[in-house]
Amino acid sequence: MRVRRFFANALGLSLLFGGAFAHAATVTGTVTDKTTGKAAAGDAVALIDVQAGMGEAASATTDARGHYTLNLPGSGPYLIRVMHQGAGYFIAAPQGSGSGDVPVYDVAAKVNGVSVEADVIEVESSNGQLSVDERFFVHNTSSPPTTQWSKKSFEIVLPAEAIVSEVSAERPGGLPTNMKLDPDGPKGHYSFNFPIQPDNGEKDTLFQVIYTLPYASGKYAFHSVPSLPADSFAVLMPLSMSLSNGAGADLKPMQGGDAGLQTFLMKNAAAGKEIDFTVSGSGSLPRESQATTQQSESSGQQTSSAPGGGLGVPINTPDPLSKYKWWILGALALLLAGVAAVLLRSPERALAPAAGPAGTAIPAQLAATAASPAATNATLMNTLKEELFTLESDKITGKITAEDYAEQKAALETVLKRALKRSS
Numbered sequence: 001m002r003v004r005r006f007f008a009n010a011l012g013l014s015l016l017f018g019g020a021f022a023h024a025a026t027v028t029g030t031v032t033d034k035t036t037g038k039a040a041a042g043d044a045v046a047l048i049d050v051q052a053g054m055g056e057a058a059s060a061t062t063d064a065r066g067h068y069t070l071n072l073p074g075s076g077p078y079l080i081r082v083m084h085q086g087a088g089y090f091i092a093a094p095q096g097s098g099s100g101d102v103p104v105y106d107v108a109a110k111v112n113g114v115s116v117e118a119d120v121i122e123v124e125s126s127n128g129q130l131s132v133d134e135r136f137f138v139h140n141t142s143s144p145p146t147t148q149w150s151k152k153s154f155e156i157v158l159p160a161e162a163i164v165s166e167v168s169a170e171r172p173g174g175l176p177t178n179m180k181l182d183p184d185g186p187k188g189h190y191s192f193n194f195p196i197q198p199d200n201g202e203k204d205t206l207f208q209v210i211y212t213l214p215y216a217s218g219k220y221a222f223h224s225v226p227s228l229p230a231d232s233f234a235v236l237m238p239l240s241m242s243l244s245n246g247a248g249a250d251l252k253p254m255q256g257g258d259a260g261l262q263t264f265l266m267k268n269a270a271a272g273k274e275i276d277f278t279v280s281g282s283g284s285l286p287r288e289s290q291a292t293t294q295q296s297e298s299s300g301q302q303t304s305s306a307p308g309g310g311l312g313v314p315i316n317t318p319d320p321l322s323k324y325k326w327w328i329l330g331a332l333a334l335l336l337a338g339v340a341a342v343l344l345r346s347p348e349r350a351l352a353p354a355a356g357p358a359g360t361a362i363p364a365q366l367a368a369t370a371a372s373p374a375a376t377n378a379t380l381m382n383t384l385k386e387e388l389f390t391l392e393s394d395k396i397t398g399k400i401t402a403e404d405y406a407e408q409k410a411a412l413e414t415v416l417k418r419a420l421k422r423s424s
Contacts, residue, residue, distance in 0.1 A: 027093055029100025031066045031082050034198070035144045039066030040084055040104050047072070047093065048079040070100075087147050087195045090174065105198055109150040113142035114196055116230040117204060119269065121222075123237045125282040130215035132162070136207040138196055138228075140172075145198035152184060152191040154205075155227040159213055160188040166210040172200035181209070219280040221246070230269040237262055238283030246276030260286035 027047070031040040045068045047058040057078065060068040072078065078093035084104035091102055115138070122133040138154060140147070158164070167179045169192060181190035196205045213220055226233065235243060235251060243264050245251055251264035269275060 025072050027070045027072060027080065027100040029068060029080070029102060031062045031068065031084070031102045031104055033066075033084070033106065034103045035106035035146050039064070040082070041066060043104065044083045045070065045102075046081045046083075048081055048090075049073075050077050050079060068100075085147075087149055087197075089197075090171075105145050105147045107147045107149050107195070109148070111140065111142045111146045111148040111196075113140060114148050114228065115139050115141075116226060116228045118232040118234060119224070119226060119230045120232075121224075121235045122285060123235065123241070123279055124285045125215050125218070125241070126284065128214070128216045130213040130220050130279070131210075132213060133208070133210050134158075138205045138207065140196050140198045140205065142198060147195050147197045149195040151182065151193045153194050153196055154192040154207055155184060156181075156190055156192075156207070156209070157225040157227065158188045158190065158209065158211060159222065161213055162188065162211040163213075164209060164211045166208075168208045169194040170206040170208075171195070171197050172203040172205055176206075176208075218282060219278060221276065221278045224275040224277075226269045226271050226273070226275070229271045231267065233266045233269040233275060235264045235277065235279070236285070237264075237279060238281075238285055240283030241279055241281035244278050244280075246278060248273055249275045249277045251277055 031043050031045065032038070033040040039062070041062055041064045043062045043066075045060045045062060046056045047070045049055055049057040057073055058070045060070050062068045062082075070080070072093065076093060080091050080093050080100055080102060082089045082102045082104055085107040087105075087107050089102055089104045091100070094100055117137040117139050118135075120135045120137070122135075124131050136154070136156065142148075164181060167181050168176045169179050170176045177194070179192060179194060182193060183189070184191040192207055194205075194207070224233070233251070237243065239260060239262055241262075243251060249266065251266045254263045254265050264277075266275070
């Protein structure tokens with residue numbers, strides 16, 4: 001099951017607690033250029049109908065004060081898209097009397113303040129192949145806030161032998177978008193034609209590439225080359241696999257991770273400087289279903305259900321949440337599968353250890369989040385909404401089978417019921 005699958009579910013559930021109350025009405029709002037602090041006049045605004053193939057259901061243009069009005073033809077759900085200097089900015093169409101205000105930013109090909117927070121590589125092996133899931137978390141702390149966008153917004157270097165199977169990108173606080181990599185120079189050099197918007201609080205831009213490498217010998221030497229300075233460079237792998245450092249690499253094992261996962265971390269990776277390391281051995285990364293079973297056994301409970309109350313993810317299929325929003329899952333005890341990755345989500349704060357079971361060091365950020373059930377529940381609810389949106393989108397565009405759609409929606413409904421029960 002791919003990264004999109006779980007997030008695709010967001011739309012269907014949002015209908016349960018949002019769309020059912022929406023009636024034909026109007027949406028009004030103001031578009032503000034956060035780069036200049038002024039109203040964005042003359043921007044094209046569109047109402048996107050998610051259930052009609054993401055087509056435009058209505059359109060408008062902002063006036064001199066940045067105001068717009070759109071007529072809602074039905075119960076939705078809808079998105080509002082604003083095009084500003086060629087870049088698209090989205091919000092969910094508000095329900096009831098909610099505000100439709102949209103922040104936008106000016107666009108430039110190169111922006112000061114763009115850097116890589118973490119370059120995270122997950123590896124596992126099977127059938128003579130090495131499966132790699134590489135994620136780049138990119139900061140944009142520009143001042144004044146400006147979107148970086150060009151045909152080469154973000155450049156990456158993959159192994160020359162890599163066979164790419166999936167590419168996606170996500171705006172800060174947004175939803176994943178399927179992408180294609182544009183070849184950019186020598187073999188293995190690619191670029192993303194995708195806007196890097198200013199950070200939204202703690203949320204930055206995510207780029208993700210899933211690929212395979214030949215692994216018949218049971219060993220592979222990586223020669224990673226960061227295109228931008230990276231605060232953290234990390235490799236996650238099963239306990240049954242090994243890693244050895246080469247030239248330019250100082251990957252150190254971290255404590256406090258999941259029982260079936262090991263994490264190697266290197267701080268302050270320089271742009272353009274090769275990081276050589278070799279992985280060997282075989283094994284699979286822990287799945288959410290395994291993590292849930294282990295936790296239930298340790299607490300004396302019996303269960304065979306996967307996360308979400310019966311998601312039923314096959315053992316050899318990566319759980320999409322752990323592959324996409326692992327830093328959120330790290331805060332949810334029932335969905336704990338990649339706790340070590342939390343070390344990379346906010347490196348400076350997370351590296352401070354807290355007391356864990358049997359003296360194990362765990363990230364302080366995780367400990368703080370776990371101590372706040374209300375915050376955890378709010379995070380889960382927001383994640384469910386996002387997931388439902390993409391599920392419905394994939395159903396409309398034929399990217400998911402009817403059987404998988406029904407299974408994923410039923411699982412999300414179960415999770416939602418649990419979250420609502422906790423909040424009551």
